[in-house]
Amino acid sequence: FVTNKWGYLLFRILSNGIHHTSWLAFVVYSLEVLGPSKRALSGATTHICYGVGYMLTSVFGFYFPDWRDFTFTIALSHFITLVVTPFFPESPSFLYARNRSKEGREFLQKFSDRTNKSLDGKFLDELEAEINEKNSSGDKKEEVKNLTILDLFSHRLLAKNAMIVAFGFFSAVLSYYGMSFNVSSLSGDLYLNNSINGFMEIISYIVVMTLMEYCGRRWCSGGLMFFGG
DSSP states (O other): OOOOHHHHHHHHHHHHHHHHHHHHHHHHHHTTTTTTTGGHHHHHHHHHHHHHHHHHHHHHHHHHOHHHHHHHHEEEETTTTHHGGGSOOOOHHHHHHHTTTHHHHHHHHHHHEEEEEOOOOOHHHHHHHHHHHHHTTTTTTTOOOOOOOGGGGSSHHHHHHHHHHHHHHHHHHHHHHHHHHGGGGGGHHHHHHHHHHHHHHHHHHHHHHHHHHHHHHHHHHHHHOOOOO
16 A cells, blocks of 8 residues: 555665564474474475465466555465464473572473373472572573674674674575566466465485485575576
8 A cells, every 4th residue: 555665665774674583483483392303394394385385476466467456465464373373382491580489380291182192290290399499599690681693793703603693594595586576578478477486495405314314404595596596
C-alpha cells in the first residue's frame, strides 16, 4: 500500500530485519534441542526449508506477477507462523539460564515423551543442583554483562575470526543474490529457471549435510567457497 520509494524502503528494511531475527532464532533453536552429533543434519534441514520457500516464489510469481500482489501474498504466507508458534516448547537452555528450573524440567520432560526416550529424574535433580550451585556460588559468580557487537573486536583473535566470517558471508551473499536476480537473463522460462535454482540449493544442503560429517565445518566451508570461486 506504500505510494513512494522511501516508505517502501523503510518497510523493506523493517521486514528484512524481522525476518533475519526470526531466522536466527529458528536456526539456533533447531540446533540447541539436539546433540552435537545431529547438528549438521539439523542445520542443513533448516536451510532446506529456505530452499523450498525459494521454489515456492515461482508459484506465487506465476499467479501474482504484479510486484504488489506478489509482495502481499508472500506477507500473508507468514501468518502461518502465528498458528504454529504455540506448539513449539520453550528452549530448556534459556529457561535454566533464567533460573526457571521448574519450567525447564517440564519442557525437557515433554521432549523426552515426544521422542520416546526415558529421562531419569535423578539426572535432572543433579543437573539442576549443579546449575543452582553455579548461580549461587559467591566464588564463581560473575558479573552479568550485556555484550554488543563491539565485543567481537575486544580480542585480536576474536576480531580476526569475526572479520573473516563477515567477509566470507558478504562475498557469498553478494554472489548468491547476483545469480538469483540474474535468472531472468537466462534462456528458457523464468519461473522454471527460478525453481531449478531453488532445487539446486536444496541439493547443495544435502551435500553439505553429508560432507560436514566427514570434513568438519572449517574444511567444508572454506573448501566449497574456494571451489565455488
